[in-house]
Amino acid sequence: MTGTAGPLRIGTRSSPMALAQTAHVCELLRRQEPGLALETVPVTTEADRWHGDLSELGGKGGFVKEIDVQLQRGEIDMAIHCLKDIPGDVPLPEGLLFAAVLPRADVRDVLVVPEGSPVTAPSQLPPGATVASSSVRRRAQLLALRPDLHVARIRGAIGTRLDRLDGKPDAKRKGKGSAGVADALIVARAGLERLERTDRIRYEFPVTEMVPPVGAGVLALECRQDDTRVTRVLERLNDAKTQREATAERAMLRALRGHCNSPIAGHCGTGPDGQLTLRGMVFTHDGSHFAEAHHEAAHGEDPATLGSRVATALLHRGARALIDAIPH
Numbered sequence: 001m002t003g004t005a006g007p008l009r010i011g012t013r014s015s016p017m018a019l020a021q022t023a024h025v026c027e028l029l030r031r032q033e034p035g036l037a038l039e040t041v042p043v044t045t046e047a048d049r050w051h052g053d054l055s056e057l058g059g060k061g062g063f064v065k066e067i068d069v070q071l072q073r074g075e076i077d078m079a080i081h082c083l084k085d086i087p088g089d090v091p092l093p094e095g096l097l098f099a100a101v102l103p104r105a106d107v108r109d110v111l112v113v114p115e116g117s118p119v120t121a122p123s124q125l126p127p128g129a130t131v132a133s134s135s136v137r138r139r140a141q142l143l144a145l146r147p148d149l150h151v152a153r154i155r156g157a158i159g160t161r162l163d164r165l166d167g168k169p170d171a172k173r174k175g176k177g178s179a180g181v182a183d184a185l186i187v188a189r190a191g192l193e194r195l196e197r198t199d200r201i202r203y204e205f206p207v208t209e210m211v212p213p214v215g216a217g218v219l220a221l222e223c224r225q226d227d228t229r230v231t232r233v234l235e236r237l238n239d240a241k242t243q244r245e246a247t248a249e250r251a252m253l254r255a256l257r258g259h260c261n262s263p264i265a266g267h268c269g270t271g272p273d274g275q276l277t278l279r280g281m282v283f284t285h286d287g288s289h290f291a292e293a294h295h296e297a298a299h300g301e302d303p304a305t306l307g308s309r310v311a312t313a314l315l316h317r318g319a320r321a322l323i324d325a326i327p328h
């Protein structure tokens, strides 16, 4: 299938953030194998084309499905995915494998405000202010902090969201300005880092105030199981610490049968002694109620077992009803 002489074809989403990630991976690959020919294949996915509510898209993993099909068919040789965009409740497509995860980026969510706004913390937003985010996880945790705020849905690439926040005309919306769409926006710090837009950050939510999503800041490199040429190259980029943390978080997500619109947070950290600690949370839509579990790995406990243990604790605390209450 893969011509040994042909370039390594890398499938990616076509958003600016995805293309920046790809450029980074290409640099890592070139550093490792200077002679390697690389070709980037941007794919516009179903979820990129759909501007409505993500939960209304049929099926799961709208950001990754089409790329995975191309990989299975041999039209590309590897794919780069944000681990957080990969559903926890469906298995990896037949014949595919995550050969590596890259060292994790910053996992925090951040607050961005329109150009010229003096706000530097959520507490400074005026009563009843509007904050843009389509994530049920961010919505719930923001409302837990500030129940008076209004959370507005926003979709599209991060750069587009920033432009809309600043009231710049949006080409896709036929030049209509969108001044005043919101008083603030919540996005992942890692996304702004990849786009070199961290200058827009006004506030970084501590991970205990806004618990990150499962797989935050992790790039996963995927290839075909039987493609030993590519598997060998990618395996050398794997970061073992990130892999353990991601394994624990995703084991929790799988056991909770979380879907893409789940109000679930999961954050695994590694202590100085290498000890894993996993915090899981499941929220109601308005953040007024939640289940929480925070466990440290027992000596010699593997990451996946820690993940299922946290999930079991959450289920004991009523997580199932919270997850099922949100339509998907």
Ligand SMILES: NCc1[nH]cc(CCC(=O)O)c1CC(=O)O
Pocket (backbone or CB within 6 Å): 082, 083, 084, 085, 158, 186, 187, 188, 190, 191, 215, 216, 217, 218, 219
């Ligand atoms: N859903 C889109 C998406 N997927 C991954 C990231 C951020 C980077 C990461 O966590 O890998 C983002 C943007 C955001 O949530 O603001």
